[in-house]
Amino acid sequence: MLKAFADLSTPLVADACIRVDAPLRIAPPGIRAVVPGQRIAGRVLPVRHYGSVDVFLEAFGAAEPGDVLVIDNGGRVDEACVGDLAVLEAEAAGVAALVVWGLHRDTPELVEIALPVFSYGAYPPGPTRLDEREPEALTSARIGPHTVGVDDVVFGDEDGVLFVAADRVEEVLATAHRIHDTEREQARRIRSGDTLREQTTFADYLSRRAADPSYTFRQHLRRTGGAIEE
Numbered sequence: 429m430l431k432a433f434a435d436l437s438t439p440l441v442a443d444a445c446i447r448v449d450a451p452l453r454i455a456p457p458g459i460r461a462v463v464p465g466q467r468i469a470g471r472v473l474p475v476r477h478y479g480s481v482d483v484f485l486e487a488f489g490a491a492e493p494g495d496v497l498v499i500d501n502g503g504r505v506d507e508a509c510v511g512d513l514a515v516l517e518a519e520a521a522g523v524a525a526l527v528v529w530g531l532h533r534d535t536p537e538l539v540e541i542a543l544p545v546f547s548y549g550a551y552p553p554g555p556t557r558l559d560e561r562e563p564e565a566l567t568s569a570r571i572g573p574h575t576v577g578v579d580d581v582v583f584g585d586e587d588g589v590l591f592v593a594a595d596r597v598e599e600v601l602a603t604a605h606r607i608h609d610t611e612r613e614q615a616r617r618i619r620s621g622d623t624l625r626e627q628t629t630f631a632d633y634l635s636r637r638a639a640d641p642s643y644t645f646r647q648h649l650r651r652t653g654g655a656i657e658e
Contacts (some may be wrong), residue, residue: 433583442590443486459546472576478531498529499527500570507557508550526545
């Protein structure tokens, strides 16, 4: 999956979701890689955290190579729910990365381990609570307004994290590649002096919009074969 994502980005995948009418499920803003520049792509391995790492250890028993552990810690910013030992154990279980809806700790050790970890940021103390566990603890994880599970694939880079249903991934990635190729050609032409306004016949768009206020720029781009927004 990471290989299929290699030439793409989360903005391209997001645009592709809109293009093919797939649900747009984006993790809340601010979730970033501990080590800048790291990228992730893999099946979601969901887990809900209640104050103890035992739920992570249990989740690792169902891990498949390349899975991404997606941790639902409710977006809490009063505790770090994952640190170096949990990340090392994730690596030993074949997990390719972690996404935390919450905070991490042990940053220098995580940098050394180099397994991608995405979170809101670092915070020294771990949990002091132990909440009641929900039945869905190992079957789904909430991240912002979205609920994800093993039927989803997660993608992450420096722009953020998003989720695509596994049965739509092939279609979404193929579309993302087409958008990528179009945008790269447009960028090349801009550098050569052919402005984006010229490429998209923007004056024609303005004329059409004046005659028909319902005519949108997205409609125009699709008619002319351009790409800049979805």
